[in-house]
Amino acid sequence: MPRPYVLLSAAVSLDGCLDTPPGQPRLLLSNEEDFDRVDSVRASCDAVLLGAGTLRADDPRVQVASAGRRAARAGAGLPPHPVKATVTRSGDLDPGRRFWRHGGTKVVYAVGRAARDRAVAALGGLATVHQVAQDDVWPQVLDHLHGLGVRRLMVEGGGSVHTQFLRQGLADELQLVIAPVIVGGADAPRMFGAGGYPGGPQHRLALAESRRIGDVTLLRYATHRRPGTGARATAADAVWLGEACALAAACPPSTTAFSVGAIVVAADGRELARGHSREGGDARVHAEQAALAKVRGGSGLAGATVYSSLEPCGHRASYPHPCAELIAGAGVRRVVTGWREPDTFVPGANGTERLRERGVTVVELPEYAEAGRAPNAHLSPGE
């Protein structure tokens, strides 16, 4: 059964703590600018999930604070706030908490009959309480949320919940904000609990992005390399597009053509082929063309994604078929790119439109435009 895309979000101290030790004054691990970023991530999700421990410790509202973002969601036919979910084994939930009084629809996942009965008695009509079985709690929660229409889920802690998602291989993305403070307390709650994680300490997450936000730093990781599906970009998409842009930088320079990198990735995250402009010394060869020519068989292309540092060409002087046609003709249904083709060589190149006309989903990540453009700076001054 398909499950929502799961994004874990937290702010930690330099020593990996989520909070001060119990009983000590609370700590600010974020800043105003980052609160706003978190608000935008929330607004991009269909549901937000928190452990019952965080509801008790922090009393968070969990809502989309920005009126503009709520209006944008409404314009897209979505409720103003994402669904809010929590999980409990005890059923010990306080109806006075702000979580129940603000934001969107609330769902409680209670393990077993006794917890469900307690939660229902405590909350009355404030939330829908759904009973789950003791074993494999998270797959049940994710399947149920998917059934509610949730395709993108933000998990906002605490540590016990983050740890379980990572350990069980159920997270797709990790957004970690590092605050410039050291908590130091041995009994302070940690982001990741002790114990084994998939792949062990040898497994390296793929860094999709690092960004300075005032005095904190956002680190965004993909936990696997499987491409996204549909129009929403994932952290793995950002990792692959970053690699395609690095490939573009390795092209032999030219004054008559762009330097572009392209990578074809199967649905399971296997790289099928990569190529770059003028590969093999042929001045006319385009990156997507070079990459597609190397894919053996072609049967896996229907589920594959093509990453290209530049929008695939829609018109082309040097070759009968533009890359948009080659890609659609090969059966590829999804393309991720960062930089729209400027009018340097072909006015109105429009590869993105041509792909979309052929039913191919084109996902644009404008934050990669600069990385795609950099190896071409000599061609398009002022772009």
Ligand SMILES: NC(=O)c1ccc[n+]([C@@H]2O[C@H](COP(=O)([O-])OP(=O)(O)OC[C@H]3O[C@@H](n4cnc5c(N)ncnc54)[C@H](OP(=O)(O)O)[C@@H]3O)[C@@H](O)[C@H]2O)c1
């Ligand atoms: N810095 C940050 O970004 C951030 C974010 C969030 C939280 N925090 C901090 O994290 C701390 C809270 O973390 P935490 O680990 O104690 O709490 P938590 O992960 O929020 O919640 C733990 C609780 O969730 C329920 N739960 C967890 N796994 C479950 C499962 N498999 N099945 C059923 N219920 C399950 C249980 O609730 P019951 O007890 O009701 O059974 C459990 O006690 C606080 O200090 C908070 O400030 C920090």
Ligand SMILES: [Zn+2]
């Ligand atoms: Zn091309």
